[in-house]
Amino acid sequence: MCTTARSLQMDLFKWIFGLLIVLVIYTCLYLTYCGKHEMMGSEMTDRFKLLNCMKLHQKFSNITSANSIDMMNVIGNLSAFMSCLHVTNRTQKELHRLRLRFCCNGTDLLYLTKKNTAVNQSIAYETSNRVYKVGAALHKMLPEDFPWSRRGHLGRCAVVGNGGILKNSSCGREIDSADFIIRFNLAPINDSDVGVKTDLVTINPSQLSADYRNMAENPDPLVRRVSVYGNASLMIPAFAYTHCTAVSVKTLQVLQPIRPQQPVVFFSPYYLKTLDCFWKGLGLKEKRLSTGFMLVNMALELCDDVHLYGFWPFDISLKQQTLQHHYYDNKPPKPFMHAMPEEFVRLLQLHSQGALTLHLQPCL
Template identity: 30%
Template sequence: MSAPRRLTLAAVTVASVMCVYFLYDNLEPSLALSWTHFNRASSWSSEILEPLTSEPRRHSNRTSPAPSPSPAHARNEPTPSRKNILAKPTESPFIGDSYASQNVTPLTECPDGIRSLVAESDFAQLFLGNVPVLQWLTHATPDEYRRLSRYAGANGWGGLSYQTLSDALAYLNSSANAVMFDDWKRRADSSGCVRCAVVGNGGILKDSKKGKEIDGHHYVFRTNGAIVAGFEEDVGFRTTHYTFSTNTLMNSMASYASAGFRGPPKSQETRYVFLPDHDRDYLLMKAAALRTPVEQGRDRGKDPAKYFGKNVTSTQLKMYHPDFIRYIRNRFLPSRTLKTKHRNIYRPSTGATMLLAALHTCDRVSAYGFMTPQFKKYSDHYYDRKYRPVGFFINHDLKLEMNLWQRLHNAGLITLYMRP
């Protein structure tokens, strides 16, 4: 073969390869996340909070009518054009950066509360004030079930039967189940602001002498292995909101029994806030509301009175909405784990969910016992008998959470307890 013919054949071959590469690169769905997507502001529809767009929105304490979306916008899709027909999607389907919306009537008129401060902070473009924090009876509809069944674990209702869902949420049927602070009228004071202490279990609280300060808030949030007895001087003794999943509760009772953890706090003021990442949570919640043993599943036969006391009522039970959990994952804690094969097991830690729920419901938030950059100086828990380093696991991104607490503190949205 002559040299000119060989050069011509080589040129044709290269051109063909480049053509195939171009088509593949533009048609193959991408699993990579567009992280800049989570740094733009949000647009709104009347029913669904839509994906982030380029126009910032300033939030206020008053709800205003929202514009109706175009059909393409409502489907969380770009409007087709000659330029983007072959474009890669900006997010993976499991991300689902659109959420249910509810009208939120401000509980207070706190003049310098979080909602007024966030509008002037770096978080203004991430913060959606109308995402439901809690789920209850009104959310258990066939349409919502179809929408949320696309997302697994704590991020939706995937793997959960509609029967199990509707049977459980039927018992979250009062106004007390729909709001975080159902007894605020009794607690309100002249400050006009809801003050919350959110207490993690970090070793930084040991010898802190913060107990009285913690108990001085209107509401005190705790989670998982929250041992109070014997540590009141450092961590206080009140618990108004206890956050857990059935899995983390059972694990805490097994892991921290030797340190004195016998189960969740039991008092008349305590509300039990389920973080649902499995059907176990719906089944246990229903059993607690009925004061009967769990009727099926892994925990069949277990008595909820062991965990919540014999006198617990359904008005003391609350459950996080999966849209809220997916929202804080997507916008506040978008870990690099979401780009890996472990993406389906990643979620914000139970403590992070609790703290961000407080950020969205309280006027002022003080955080204690959460990880700071000096975490290696302190044991994993304040009740550890000897030093135990913090454990890191793939299902949570604790260092990302630590960085978020620093940013929220620096923005004046929370007050984070730190030591020199």
């Protein structure tokens, strides 16, 4: 009886053990089968994404006019395109650098200096045939030369536009990590969305006339406003229009004795004229280039890598949410002055070519 019971127990144990081995083998085979199919599915997904990115790349490279953009139709595709891996193209960067240096030479002519401007020289205005004669007093206040003539290329540059797309973007830290940071029209700065570091900031003469008309008698408001940018250079288009000159020169006269560490410089109207002719030759038709677009071109010539933030001229985001015009207010632009959607199309083309990086989504 005991022998029979033991024999039955042994047979049962062998049967259970064999069953476990079979289950283990089938489990391994099943997991291997599923893993292979999961891998195949992942590979198929990656290939689909790659093909879609290639199609989108081709699509946005071929857009030639903002008039051809149906925003509601394009937004979904553009959002997907911005999620694609962006690869910079060193050849395209050098090509654009050489073209801009040959046509416009921002390296030596971006703004007036003692080196590129002589006493009693007649400067032709950007937008008219009238001229301004540079006197000895003004010439004495011009900077000696460009700081980047000694530094070479400016490294990684962040050009920060004022578009409403920057509000709640959390891009401040990323922007501040750049080597050289350009801002416009005394735009407010903050840690969270746009950063605080600044190397160059522009001032519109209309801002000076409207907000600081009594600067000679009471310079404190203007001094407080510009001091938030540290020692950043303040760039003014003093010779764009004849009415810009007096207030621009007055600003230089007021600020230089008080803040000598913060240069006030004047756009060269010759540089702006040649840059305007360059882009008109490429089919960009507008009354005058925007300041943002001007300095993107300066960055393409002088920087190793150009990153653009806040360049979005539309009132709806990639998530189809309504945007205010600027990240700090909703004041609309002057009509019939700039063609910013057309400029954006050119920036999108440059992004597609790998010549610069356009940031249109919140930063991580």
